[in-house]
Amino acid sequence: EVVRLIYSMYAEPQTSFGDVIRQLELMGITKRDGNLFNRSRLRDLVINPVYVRADYRLYDFFKAQGTNIANIPEDFIGTNGCYLYSEKEAKRKTVSLEGHHLVVAPHEGIIDADIWLKVRKKCLGNKQVAKPIKARNTWLAGKIKCGKCGYALNVRKSNTKVGRYLVCSRHGQTLNGCEGVGGLHAKDIEDIIFD
Secondary structure, three states, X not given: OHHHHHHHHHOOOOOOHHHHHHHHXXXXXXXXXXXXXXXXXXXXXXXXXXXXXXXXXXXXXHHHOOXXXXXXXXXXXXXXXXXXXXXXXXXXXXXXXXXXXXXXXXXXXXXXXXXXXXXXXXXXXXXXXXXXXOOXXXXXXXXXXXXXXXXXXEEEEOOOOOXXXXXXXXXXXXXXXOOOXXXXXXXXXXXXXXX
């Protein structure tokens, strides 16, 4: 039911992953481990063909994307989900499906192909667009994200010897805000990434 809800929300043209996350949080819906959903988890969920009822449209979609399909078109009867496999040299599934392998799975799918395709095409069209900003406090501005919630890490200045810390921008924003990664020493992280 949660998977169906996520697909139905994200299928709306103007709905973003952030919108879905906020709605799930308001509804008290969490992942199985009790943690809130984040952008990367939602993206992985909605691009996964394991949930689709694979029909001829899905076959045509993956074929047009350059995916290697193990089954014949007649196997795509609109009931079963699919498995999508990657090879090391293949591009990320969020960027391109070329060089990946698709196999019809033995289980029944739960998402109609038209909704799944609408959502998948929306994800392929997503571009990471960020307003150009002058990185005053770190050259990593806009490039480093929280591993727990996916929000940007911001620099906080302090009057300590370290001076600058990276903290989750969602930490402390709401009652159920991200626990965050704690305060990471900005200079140490910059040095590690630069090296």
